[in-house]
Amino acid sequence: MxxxxxxxxxxxxxxxxxxxxxxxxxxxxxxxxxxxxRFGLELSPATVRNTMADLEEMGYLQQVHTSSGRVPTDQGxxxxxDYLMRVQELTEAERQRIEFEYTQKLNDADDxxxxxxxxxxxxxxQAGIAEAPNASSAxxxxxxxxxxxxxxxxxxxxxxxxxxxxxxVQMEEALxxxxxxxxxxxxxxxxxxVAVHDLASTLNSRLKMFLDEQRRLAExxxxxxxxxxxxxxxxxxxxxATLLFEQPEFRDIDRAREVFGLFEERDRLVDLLRSAxxxxxxxxxxxxxxxELHEKGLEGISVIxxxxxxxxxxxxxxxxxxxxxxxxxxxTAIVDYTATMVSRILTRLGG
Amino acid sequence: MxxxxxxxxxxxxxxxxxxxxxxxxxxxxxxxxxxxxRFGLELSPATVRNTMADLEEMGYLQQVHTSSGRVPTDQGxxxxxDYLMRVQELTEAERQRIEFEYTQKLNDADDxxxxxxxxxxxxxxQAGIAEAPNASSAxxxxxxxxxxxxxxxxxxxxxxxxxxxxxxVQMEEALxxxxxxxxxxxxxxxxxxVAVHDLASTLNSRLKMFLDEQRRLAExxxxxxxxxxxxxxxxxxxxxATLLFEQPEFRDIDRAREVFGLFEERDRLVDLLRSAxxxxxxxxxxxxxxxELHEKGLEGISVIxxxxxxxxxxxxxxxxxxxxxxxxxxxTAIVDYTATMVSRILTRLGG
DNA sequence: GTTAGCACTCCCTAATCGTGAGTGCTAAAT
DNA sequence: ATTTAGCACTCACGATTAGGGAGTGCTAAC
Numbered sequence: 001m002x003x004x005x006x007x008x009x010x011x012x013x014x015x016x017x018x019x020x021x022x023x024x025x026x027x028x029x030x031x032x033x034x035x036x037x038r039f040g041l042e043l044s045p046a047t048v049r050n051t052m053a054d055l056e057e058m059g060y061l062q063q064v065h066t067s068s069g070r071v072p073t074d075q076g077x078x079x080x081x082d083y084l085m086r087v088q089e090l091t092e093a094e095r096q097r098i099e100f101e102y103t104q105k106l107n108d109a110d111d112x113x114x115x116x117x118x119x120x121x122x123x124x125x126q127a128g129i130a131e132a133p134n135a136s137s138a139x140x141x142x143x144x145x146x147x148x149x150x151x152x153x154x155x156x157x158x159x160x161x162x163x164x165x166x167x168x169v170q171m172e173e174a175l176x177x178x179x180x181x182x183x184x185x186x187x188x189x190x191x192x193x194v195a196v197h198d199l200a201s202t203l204n205s206r207l208k209m210f211l212d213e214q215r216r217l218a219e220x221x222x223x224x225x226x227x228x229x230x231x232x233x234x235x236x237x238x239x240x241a242t243l244l245f246e247q248p249e250f251r252d253i254d255r256a257r258e259v260f261g262l263f264e265e266r267d268r269l270v271d272l273l274r275s276a277x278x279x280x281x282x283x284x285x286x287x288x289x290x291x292e293l294h295e296k297g298l299e300g301i302s303v304i305x306x307x308x309x310x311x312x313x314x315x316x317x318x319x320x321x322x323x324x325x326x327x328x329x330x331x332t333a334i335v336d337y338t339a340t341m342v343s344r345i346l347t348r349l350g351g
Numbered sequence: 352m353x354x355x356x357x358x359x360x361x362x363x364x365x366x367x368x369x370x371x372x373x374x375x376x377x378x379x380x381x382x383x384x385x386x387x388x389r390f391g392l393e394l395s396p397a398t399v400r401n402t403m404a405d406l407e408e409m410g411y412l413q414q415v416h417t418s419s420g421r422v423p424t425d426q427g428x429x430x431x432x433d434y435l436m437r438v439q440e441l442t443e444a445e446r447q448r449i450e451f452e453y454t455q456k457l458n459d460a461d462d463x464x465x466x467x468x469x470x471x472x473x474x475x476x477q478a479g480i481a482e483a484p485n486a487s488s489a490x491x492x493x494x495x496x497x498x499x500x501x502x503x504x505x506x507x508x509x510x511x512x513x514x515x516x517x518x519x520v521q522m523e524e525a526l527x528x529x530x531x532x533x534x535x536x537x538x539x540x541x542x543x544x545v546a547v548h549d550l551a552s553t554l555n556s557r558l559k560m561f562l563d564e565q566r567r568l569a570e571x572x573x574x575x576x577x578x579x580x581x582x583x584x585x586x587x588x589x590x591x592a593t594l595l596f597e598q599p600e601f602r603d604i605d606r607a608r609e610v611f612g613l614f615e616e617r618d619r620l621v622d623l624l625r626s627a628x629x630x631x632x633x634x635x636x637x638x639x640x641x642x643e644l645h646e647k648g649l650e651g652i653s654v655i656x657x658x659x660x661x662x663x664x665x666x667x668x669x670x671x672x673x674x675x676x677x678x679x680x681x682x683t684a685i686v687d688y689t690a691t692m693v694s695r696i697l698t699r700l701g702g
Numbered sequence: 703g704t705t706a707g708c709a710c711t712c713c714c715t716a717a718t719c720g721t722g723a724g725t726g727c728t729a730a731a732t
Numbered sequence: 733a734t735t736t737a738g739c740a741c742t743c744a745c746g747a748t749t750a751g752g753g754a755g756t757g758c759t760a761a762c
Contacts (some may be wrong), residue, residue, distance in 0.1 A: 031755050044705050067711045067756040107519050146495045148509055156507055156515065158499055164507065166515035168458050242615055245608040253604065257596040260611070264593055339750070395736050400725070418725040418742045474703050 008055075013084060014127070015040070015058055017050050020072045020080040024325050027248050029069030070340060074290040077302070081287045085329040090293055090337055097123065098338060102345055109133050109161035114237045116318050120338060121240020124150035124331050127263070129305075131273050132235035133161050133346070137315040138196040142190055145184045145224075157226060159196055160310075163351050170222055183224075186217045200225040234270040249300055249323040258297035258323075268295075276305035277317040285336045290324050300324055304331050306339035311347050318342060359406075364435060366402050367411055371423045371431040375676050378599050394620050404525075425641040428653070428675060432638045432659050434702070435681040441688055448474065449689060453696055460512035463696055465588045467669055471689060472591025477673035478614070480656075482624050483586035484512050484697070488666040489547040494538045496531050496575075504531075506575060510547055511661075513700050520575055537568045551576040585621040589614055600651055600674040609648035610672075619646075624686030627656035628668040638689045641675045651675055655682050657690035661697050669693060 008016065016338040017233060018039045022030045032052060041048070052070050060076035063069075072080065090098075093103070101119045106112045113130040113259045120128030124188070138159040146154045148168065153175070157165045203222055210218050228318045241263050250256045263270055272295065276288045285306030290299050305319030318339055359367065369390045373381045383396040383403060390462045392399070400527045403421050406412045411427035414420075423431065441449075452470045457463045464481040471479030489510040497505040499519065504526070510518045526534070554573055592614050601607045613619055618639050623646065636657030641650050655677070656670030669690055672681060 029755090033755080045755095046705050046707095047703085050704090053757080063756085065712060067754080068713075069755065142497060142499055142505075144497045144507070145497060146493060146507065146509070148493055154493075154509055154515060156495070156497065156505075156517070158497065158505055162499075162519055164505060164515070164517035166507070166509075166517070168513055185464075239615070242608060242611045245604060245611070249692060250605055253602055253607070256604070256607070257593060260593045260596070264590070291755095314580075380724090384724080396724095397726095397736050397738095398734085401735090404726080414725085416743060418723085419744075420724065 008058075008060075008079070011043075012051055012055060014039075015048060016055055016072075016076060016079060017084045019052070019055075019061060019070055020076060020084070024327055027325060029064055029071050031069040034069070036111075052156065070300050074324070077289045077328075078292075081289070081328050081332075087333050088329045089333055094123070094334070095337070098334075098341060102341060106345070106349075108163045109346055110163055110235065110347065112342060113316070113318070114348070116342055117237035117239040120318065120320050120335070121243060124320045124322075124334055125240075125246075126320040126326065126331070127241045127304075128237075128246055128318075128320055129269060129273055130237045130318040130342075131270055131316045132163075132237070133310070133315045134234055135197045136195060137310070137313060138163070139193050140191050140196060140199065144189045145180050145183065145187070147177075147180060148205055153180075161346065165196070172223075174184065183217060183220060187221055190218075190221075205298050220249060234267070234274075236266050236270050236273070238266075238269065243276060244322060247323045247325075249325065255300055262295070262298060269299070272303060272321075273305050273317045273319055276303050276319065277307045277314070285319070285332055285339065287332060289327060295339060302326050302328075302330070304335045306335045308339045308342040308346065310343065315346075359409075359411075359430070362394075363402055363406060365390075366399060367423075367427060367430060368404055368435045370403070370406075370412060370421055371427060371435070375678055378676060380415055380422050382420040383671060385420070389465055425643065425675070428640045428679075429643075432640070432679050432683075438684050440684055445474070445685070446688070449685075449692060453692060455508040457696070457700075458516045460697055460700065461514055461586065463693060463700070464667070464669070467689060468588035468590040468695070469695055471669065471671050471686070472594060475671045475685055476591075476594050476597075476675075477671040477677065477682070478592045478595055479588075479590045479669075479671055480620060480624055480654075481588045481669040482621055482667045483588070484661070484666045485585055486548045487546060488664060489514070490544050491542050491547060491550065493546075494535065494542060495536070496535045498526070498528075498531060501561065508547065512697065516547070523574075534568060534572060537565070538572055541569075541572075585618070585625075587617050587621050587624070589617075589620065595673060598674045598676075599651075600676065606651055610652060610677045613646070613649065623670045623672075624656050624670055627654050627670065628658045628665070636670070636683055637681065638679060653677050653679075655679070655686050657686045659690045659697065661694065665699075 015035060015099065017043075018035045019030045022034060022038055032048040035041065035048050036043055036045055052061060055076075056063065056070065059073060060079060061070040062073045064071055084289040098119060099338065101115060102112070104115065106115060110132055117128040117130040118288050120126075120130070122128075138161060140157055141160050142158045146156060148154050151171055152168055153171055155167050155169055190203060190206065200222060202319055203218055203225065207215070207218055241260065244250050244259065245256065250259070262272075276286050285304055288303045288305070290302060293301070293303065300323060301321060302324045303319055303321050305317050307314035307317045309315065319335055366386060369386045369392075370381045373389060374386060379534050383399040386392065386399050387394055387396055403412060406427075407414065407421065410424060411430060412421040413424045415422055434624060449470060452466060453463070455466065459468060464483050468479040468481040471477075471481070473479075487550055489512060491508055492511050493509045495507040497507060499505050502522055503519055504522055506518050506520055510516065541554060541557070542550055551573060554569055554576065558566070558569055592611065595601050595610065596607065601610070624645065627637050636655055639656070640655045644652070644654065650676060652672060653675045654670055654672050658665035658668045660666065670686055
């Protein structure tokens with residue numbers, strides 16, 4: 001998308017880096033004096049001013065008002081993230097901290113991702129987001145039918161993430177135990193390994209192949225499957241939303257309101273995360289800055305996201321959400337590392 | 352708690368009522384002129400002023416600063432709610448609206464309560480809260496054991512609210528199908544109807560009664576039950592939190608932060624709701640105002656809560672949370688009515 | 703190409719000052 | 733004995749002003 005970024009000369013790079021870095025840590029517009037002092041440059045403020053004016057003209061910096069210090073634009077952050085920042089690898093302590101958080105009893109993928117959102121919030125001090133493995137990559141490991149009362153039964157599906165989906169379905173006719181177990185066996189034979197969200201279509205397409213007894217079973221099974229509510233939308237865990245209140249950019253109620261509005265619409269949140277990791281199909285995480293989100297009202301925020309994998313396939317994503325002014329060099333490393341942890345744990349869980 | 356409320360004479364009541372009512376609708380301190388004008392009293396402002404000074408002395412009203420209009424205190428709201436307000440019954444349209452929201456497909460109690468929090472937020476324009484039936488009132492309707500892999504199995508418990516709890520447990524020794532179904536039958540015979548949160552203790556207490564084969568089964572079952580994670584804490588649904596931003600009392604970031612902090616601690620939210628309905632064991636809803644919550648930082652908010660029932664027992668609660676300045680006369684009716692709806696639907700579901 | 707010097711811009715804060723809503727008090731009216 | 737009119741007083745709020753400070757752009761010297 002930003003393929004041939006106009007090249008900046010070394011001095012411009014140094015100064016852009018300094019401005020972004022300084023602004024990220026202090027949240028104050030950065031003046032020329034500050035740049036030379038805090039970064040020990042062998043230049044005078046006047047020279048820096050000239051360069052800063054150039055950077056502004058090229059769209060990397062911006063003044064909040066005439067004759068104030070400079071602040072990075074989206075483009076400035078982008079250049080910083082892509083070319084300037086030195087990714088700050090985790091310390092051994094941080095690594096151990098993260099691994100420690102996963103030593104708790106985690107029964108299924110949902111537990112793992114809930115814990116992940118918690119962990120991300122805690123360690124990054126931003127809002128932590130974790131999407132549960134998406135329905136299209138969940139496959140059936142086992143199906144069970146379980147009578148609950150005369151006219152109702154529970155359909156239970158354990159998927160390859162250890163999660164149990166359960167649905168109560170109304171039966172038209174009472175099924176005796178034998179019939180039920182026959183049906184159950186049939187479903188397991190036919191549908192093991194099939195993706196959860198196209199059970200019915202799979203069975204349907206095989207319908208012609210069956211004869212007699214099998215066909216009757218299949219038709220009966222289809223009735224049941226069709227009664228199932230459509231698989232729930234992408235589940236997403238969010239934690240640490242209130243941490244955002246500590247950032248000065250959210251002192252403004254109306255901005256805060258926008259973000260919290262997003263947090264209540266879980267679907268949008270999932271979309272955001274997916275489009276973030278979707279844009280770059282790579283294993284590494286992605287950073288999406290401000291207007292790049294293409295979300296009205298969320299121009300002030302950034303998202304750092306990273307996909308996690310099972311059997312080499314990306315099946316979901318995790319990340320953090322916070323103000324544009326984020327310590328990217330630290331957070332990208334944390335999010336990436338956490339994503340690999342999630343992958344590893346899910347693999348163990350799926351074994 | 353407020354047993355012998357000092358009696359107010361009719362005029363004091365009228366004026367307190369007027370002040371509270373006016374403040375609730377306008378969010379502005381109420382002056383003596385406003386009272387006579389907006390409520391068409393046959394009194395002069397001066398008289399009203401005298402009475403207001405009396406009410407202030409008695410603790411029902413308060414001035415935000417010398418020589419400003421009056422604002423109700425907690426005690427003022429309390430008197431209003433307990434003695435003055437006329438509960439505003441729902442219109443037929445509102446009734447139908449609520450019932451309509453429950454015509455959607457609701458599979459189990461969790462669905463019902465999620466929908467309830469949504470509905471309450473929508474219709475009251477406050478934050479809607481709904482606690483899922485608490486674990487102590489959930490009893491086992493059926494237990495199923497389901498092998499998932501060689502060394503793991505899923506324990507599935509359907510409760511009387513139609514909910515399925517599932518846990519994966521590690522097995523020490525592989526169980527063949529026969530052994531598993533024997534165990535499963537045994538569990539169902541022994542534990543049907545027992546409260547979910549004391550399955551293990553029930554079985555334990557009966558242990559002496561068993562002989563030989565039964566005893567071995569029971570011991571095996573206990574191993575399994577003890578591996579189960581302790582039943583999750585009270586699940587609670589919350590929706591419409593961002594609606595609070597529209598209220599002027601939450602223009603102040605720090606106050607907003609307190610409340611949103613509460614919203615992230617679901618346990619505290621459950622406690623709040625429980626203590627609210629717990630204080631008065633009655634079927635009707637309760638109103639808890641400001642400092643009565645005994646929660647630091649939440650002096651500015653009120654909660655209206657109402658329990659819902661199954662088989663005559665209160666098994667959970669729903670409610671709304673918002674600024675102290677709330678249209679109680681309307682909201683109490685809505686919350687109460689919704690609670691009876693929830694009771695009705697759960698009964699149907701549990702049939 | 704770099705830097706010192708300087709005038710200029712604009713935010714921020716504090717201080718000042720009406721204005722208006724609302725009060726408490728007193729004395730007159732009912 | 734209440735109730736009310738009259739009046740001086742209080743205090744928040746908004747607009748205005750002034751001073752200080754951080755930072756800029758530009759020009760001219762290095």
